[in-house]
Amino acid sequence: MLERGSVALLLGNEAIARAAIEAGVGFAAAYPGTPSTEVVESLAEVAKEIGMHVEWSTNEKVSFEAAYAASIAGVRALVAMKHVGLNVASDILMSSAYTGVNSGLLVVSADDPSQHSSQNEQDNRWYGLLSHLPVVEPWCPRNAYRLTKVSYEISEKYRLPVILRTTTRLSHTRQPIVYEADVPREVRTRGSFKKDVERYVLVPAHSRKLKEALMKKWEEIREDLGVEPFISIENPGLRRAIVASGISYAHVDEALNLMNMRNDFTVVRVSMPVPLPVKPMKELLSYAKSILVVEELDPVVELQLSKIVVEESASVELYGKDYVPANYELSLEIVYKSIKAFLGEEPSAPWSGVEPVKLEPQVPPRPPTLCPGCPHRNTFYVAKVAANKAGVRDLIYTGDIGCYTLGYLPPFRVQDTSLEMGGSIGVAHGLSLVVEDTVIAVIGDSTFYHAGLPPSINVVYNGGRALILVLDNLCTAMTGHQPHPGTGLTATGEKAERMFIEDFLKSMGFKTYVIDPMNVGESIGEFVKAYREHLSGKHVAVVSRMKCALEVLRAARARGIALPKYAITDACTGCMACVNLLGCPAIVVEEGSRKPRILEEACAGCGLCAYVCPYDAIVVSREGGAGWRELWH
Amino acid sequence: MALKRFNILIAGVGGQGLLTLGELIGNAAIESGVDVTVAEVHGLSQRGGSVVVHVRLGPGSSPVIPKGAADLIIGLEAIETARYIDYASRESLVVMDSFIWPPPLSKHPSLKQIVGELSGRVKLFVIDASRIAREELKAAVAANVVLLGYSLALSKEFRNYVDLEAAVKAVRRVFRGKAVEVNEKALIRGYSEGGSLGVK
Ligand SMILES: Cc1ncc(C[n+]2csc(CCOP(=O)(O)OP(=O)(O)O)c2C)c(N)n1
Numbered sequence: 001m002l003e004r005g006s007v008a009l010l011l012g013n014e015a016i017a018r019a020a021i022e023a024g025v026g027f028a029a030a031y032p033g034t035p036s037t038e039v040v041e042s043l044a045e046v047a048k049e050i051g052m053h054v055e056w057s058t059n060e061k062v063s064f065e066a067a068y069a070a071s072i073a074g075v076r077a078l079v080a081m082k083h084v085g086l087n088v089a090s091d092i093l094m095s096s097a098y099t100g101v102n103s104g105l106l107v108v109s110a111d112d113p114s115q116h117s118s119q120n121e122q123d124n125r126w127y128g129l130l131s132h133l134p135v136v137e138p139w140c141p142r143n144a145y146r147l148t149k150v151s152y153e154i155s156e157k158y159r160l161p162v163i164l165r166t167t168t169r170l171s172h173t174r175q176p177i178v179y180e181a182d183v184p185r186e187v188r189t190r191g192s193f194k195k196d197v198e199r200y201v202l203v204p205a206h207s208r209k210l211k212e213a214l215m216k217k218w219e220e221i222r223e224d225l226g227v228e229p230f231i232s233i234e235n236p237g238l239r240r241a242i243v244a245s246g247i248s249y250a251h252v253d254e255a256l257n258l259m260n261m262r263n264d265f266t267v268v269r270v271s272m273p274v275p276l277p278v279k280p281m282k283e284l285l286s287y288a289k290s291i292l293v294v295e296e297l298d299p300v301v302e303l304q305l306s307k308i309v310v311e312e313s314a315s316v317e318l319y320g321k322d323y324v325p326a327n328y329e330l331s332l333e334i335v336y337k338s339i340k341a342f343l344g345e346e347p348s349a350p351w352s353g354v355e356p357v358k359l360e361p362q363v364p365p366r367p368p369t370l371c372p373g374c375p376h377r378n379t380f381y382v383a384k385v386a387a388n389k390a391g392v393r394d395l396i397y398t399g400d401i402g403c404y405t406l407g408y409l410p411p412f413r414v415q416d417t418s419l420e421m422g423g424s425i426g427v428a429h430g431l432s433l434v435v436e437d438t439v440i441a442v443i444g445d446s447t448f449y450h451a452g453l454p455p456s457i458n459v460v461y462n463g464g465r466a467l468i469l470v471l472d473n474l475c476t477a478m479t480g481h482q483p484h485p486g487t488g489l490t491a492t493g494e495k496a497e498r499m500f501i502e503d504f505l506k507s508m509g510f511k512t513y514v515i516d517p518m519n520v521g522e523s524i525g526e527f528v529k530a531y532r533e534h535l536s537g538k539h540v541a542v543v544s545r546m547k548c549a550l551e552v553l554r555a556a557r558a559r560g561i562a563l564p565k566y567a568i569t570d571a572c573t574g575c576m577a578c579v580n581l582l583g584c585p586a587i588v589v590e591e592g593s594r595k596p597r598i599l600e601e602a603c604a605g606c607g608l609c610a611y612v613c614p615y616d617a618i619v620v621s622r623e624g625g626a627g628w629r630e631l632w633h
Numbered sequence: 634m635a636l637k638r639f640n641i642l643i644a645g646v647g648g649q650g651l652l653t654l655g656e657l658i659g660n661a662a663i664e665s666g667v668d669v670t671v672a673e674v675h676g677l678s679q680r681g682g683s684v685v686v687h688v689r690l691g692p693g694s695s696p697v698i699p700k701g702a703a704d705l706i707i708g709l710e711a712i713e714t715a716r717y718i719d720y721a722s723r724e725s726l727v728v729m730d731s732f733i734w735p736p737p738l739s740k741h742p743s744l745k746q747i748v749g750e751l752s753g754r755v756k757l758f759v760i761d762a763s764r765i766a767r768e769e770l771k772a773a774v775a776a777n778v779v780l781l782g783y784s785l786a787l788s789k790e791f792r793n794y795v796d797l798e799a800a801v802k803a804v805r806r807v808f809r810g811k812a813v814e815v816n817e818k819a820l821i822r823g824y825s826e827g828g829s830l831g832v833k
Binding site: 007009011116139140141142169172173174175176247250251253254257331332333336349351352353354355356357358359360361362363364365366367368369371410411579580583584585587588591599601 | 638646647669682683695713716720746773
């Protein structure tokens with residue numbers, strides 16, 4: 001690995017990982033989730049070299065517990081997750097604050113303002129207030145590198161986990177970073193657990209005392225940490241001030257430069273929004289008469305500051321969400337306008353873009369779609385045709401979270417709900433007990449291991465009528481193809497015990513069918529049987545197993561195996577069945593043409609279009625090389 | 634006040650090598666001793682979604698380019714270039730591949746319509762980068778680097794931040810093995826195509 005003094009263009013997430021390595025982290029665990037994934041992914045790449053333990057855990061709660069355990073046993077640890085992951089891990093988060101930790105524990109929480117790839121937009125700084133744990137919020141990747149190391153120091157000083165809050169923009173922006181240190185030659189990866197029931201057994205008699213101790217630490221942090229690098233004050237003493245938390249500071253910084261107003265404001269850069277340090281705020285209130293708080297999403301700093309204003313009986317006008325939007329991520333453009341509005345000026349920006357194009361047809365939206373060769377396409381087609389054949393008319397598809405969520409779109413429409421991971425089965429169970437329709441829960445493999453087991457057990461235990469369909473593409477595709485317990489591989493590429501989803505379902509009492517949706521006709525037959533069995537009153541599940549096409553393409557390239565290619569012949573009548581039934585991005589209809597064409601470079605050779613063509617007009621134009629079929633399994 | 638930031642928006646379809654192009658320019662900046670942020674704006678990890686990368690050369694840390702503030706737009710696909718054209722101002726340079734890849738099941742404007750619309754708004758340069766990469770370089774994926782070479786040749790302001798030499802060094806930093814050679818060729822091929830236009 002690169003040594004001290006080297007410069008590398010790192011993503012915010014990679015900067016956090018590198019800093020954690022330099023800080024001597026010996027244990028890292030996570031469940032993937034955008035935008036947090038690259039933190040632990042980059043640690044996994046170098047785990048063997050460093051000798052540290054890195055794992056993809058089955059879910060965030062499990063990963064938190066594992067990292068917490070390492071830390072109380074004296075090994076510096078890291079756990080990373082997307083914002084909603086912390087909901088799953090919130091139980092242990094709360095308890096970990098009570099017991100505290102021994103070696104540093106960093107909890108990376110990556111929030112997703114604007115919901116680029118999430119089901120909600122929650123601001124996880126609230127978790128700091130809820131759990132009474134400090135939240136550190138960097139303002140750029142370089143600052144994330146620095147604050148990660150500092151966070152380990154305060155974690156050990158106060159013996160508390162520290163929440164490092166990043167956002168999508170910070171996690172996914174690259175910046176040149178100069179390495180301040182080498183990779184430590186020796187990393188502590190073994191520890192020992194010192195028993196202490198009053199600390200680690202949270203019965204009320206113990207945890208009441210621990211709560212009091214926690215609140216004492218909380219007050220200490222509020223009093224002590226109002227210093228660099230948690231808070232810094234530029235141009236102190238002015239009547240007008242801007243308080244900017246996290247990445248908002250980067251926007252404020254550039255906006256004031258562009259306005260040529262750098263010296264007209266006191267600027268307070270907040271890198272510890274929770275708990276907001278008191279001293280520098282009191283100092284600010286001694287001279288500032290008008291303050292704008294700029295922060296992304298909720299008014300977490302603003303509310304804490306307004307309490308200090310009341311306590312100090314300060315005569316100050318305090319603004320925040322009055323001018324700064326609470327929805328969506330902030331940007332230079334938005335912050336520029338917010339500051340203008342705060343100044344009582346027209347909230348306009350100095351840039352003007354050219355008119356958007358006005359064309360007929362319009363520029364079409366390009367939402368993410370299932371890739372060419374995506375196994376979910378095959379499974380959805382099979383499931384729908386089979387439902388028809390089995391005479392199942394009124395069907396509700398409760399969906400879940402993963403690439404397959406895209407099945408809500410035409411032409412499939414096989415996701416009627418999608419709420420949170422594992423929700424498909426729990427919701428299907430409840431619906432199945434109160435509606436007449438057939439209810440089928442559609443869930444991905446990784447999601448099944450994450451949160452699908454308890455609700456599946458519940459279906460059988462409580463007599464639900466939900467049919468379960470597990471889409472096993474042999475990876476966690478949506479977040480970048482991480483392995484899971486069904487793959488037989490660990491995060492660091494070691495062999496692991498392979499567990500099959502059907503074995504779990506069978507042991508619960510589900511009659512379980514395993515299909516290979518590349519064999520379309522056969523799979524339809526099996527699925528029809530599954531529906532019939534379900535209608536006869538049995539607990540039924542289907543596991544559809546075919547590898548993610550992107551993984552297949554990668555393996556084909558690596559091993560030099562050609563995949564078959566398909567083409568459309570003159571037998572095509574232009575009926576558009578392939579186009580309308582499958583929505584495959586590799587099948588296009590060019591301007592002025594009445595017939596579709598297959599883009600050879602995009603075709604993954606799954607052959608589903610050849611199966612659906614009523615005129616047998618789609619044929620193999622290039623045979624696959626020896627062993628191509630095995631790549632899909 | 635410090636040097637103004639030079640803003641490059643890269644637009645295209647997921648899987649076309651936009652992130653790599655962003656990394657290349659970022660590394661070229663490191664080679665030139667220029668500060669840079671490279672923001673990757675993409676939704677889910679599937680191929681085929683709309684992707685943009687914001688590259689901002691020069692000091693500062695706010696990563697996203699305001700609408701109207703892009704000095705250069707590099708469009709790897711025509712529909713995506715049209716979608717993000719409001720990031721350009723009348724002075725902006727827009728360099729676009731003639732490649733068009735419509736989303737499935739969509740009605741869409743033609744390449745000709747798009748070129749017509751855009752050329753009334755910005756300084757537009759269209760190049761058959763995908764064809765050059767596929768036919769001449771036998772590497773369809775190298776279209777992104779052809780576009781980079783072309784853009785460098787066309788924009789003197791861009792070259793004030795990173796020059797061809799820095800871009801070549803960046804290719805060597807970012808790629809490994811055979812890919813280094815192919816991409817160096819792609820860079821030079823794009824550069825000479827741009828140079829031949831005699832624009833400054
Ligand atoms: C609690 C939580 N953790 C993580 C995520 C991020 N995430 C979205 S989908 C997904 C997994 C999808 O994998 P899988 O179920 O195998 O479906 P695939 O994408 O492979 O089709 C993850 C980890 C999330 N949305 N919520």
